[in-house]
Amino acid sequence: xxxxxxxxxxxxxxxxxxxxxxxxxxxxxxxxxGKWMAAHVSGLLTxxxxxxxxGLWSELRLAPAxxxxxxxxxxxxxxxxxTMNVYSAVVNLxxxxxxxxxxxxxxxxxxxxxxxxxxxxxSTLGSFFLVWKGLK
Numbered sequence: 001x002x003x004x005x006x007x008x009x010x011x012x013x014x015x016x017x018x019x020x021x022x023x024x025x026x027x028x029x030x031x032x033x034g035k036w037m038a039a040h041v042s043g044l045l046t047x048x049x050x051x052x053x054x055g056l057w058s059e060l061r062l063a064p065a066x067x068x069x070x071x072x073x074x075x076x077x078x079x080x081x082x083t084m085n086v087y088s089a090v091v092n093l094x095x096x097x098x099x100x101x102x103x104x105x106x107x108x109x110x111x112x113x114x115x116x117x118x119x120x121x122x123s124t125l126g127s128f129f130l131v132w133k134g135l136k
Contacts, residue, residue: 004071005057011075012050015082019043022086032092039085046078053131060134070130077123084116 022040030036053074060067088095091109094102104110 001058001067004067005054008050008054008057008071008074011078012047012054015043015047015050015078018082019047032089034098035089035092039082039089042085043082046081050074050078056135060131061136062130062134066130067134070127070134073123073127073130077120077127080116080123081120084113084120087112087116
């Protein structure tokens with residue numbers, strides 16, 4: 001259990017580092033600064049979330065296989081989510097909050113996003129549920 005806790009803390013710290021580096025992109029005259037800012041802030045929050053998971057990991061009362069599943073789902077959600085945010089900034093993918101009504105420049109760009117969402121949303125919800133369940 002301690003190695004899992006340390007893994008969550010390490011990944012959280014690495015996500016913070018990568019997100020801080022994304023902040024350099026935001027500070028430079030890069031295209032789509034709003035989307036880079038979203039990737040930067042989202043990565044920072046996800047890093048803090050992983051560190052919080054690591055902090056409460058020893059309090060979880062889950063079977064070893066379920067605990068491993070929660071760990072994997074959390075890490076998958078974190079890294080795929082950051083990757084999808086960077087992808088959205090690189091290809092200037094419109095979103096409902098950033099550019100409502102605008103269609104993507106190419107249909108394949110939206111398909112990549114949908115595949116990413118099919119990974120991120122269930123893995124995020126699954127990890128949150130398992131951690132919540134383990135805190136009984």
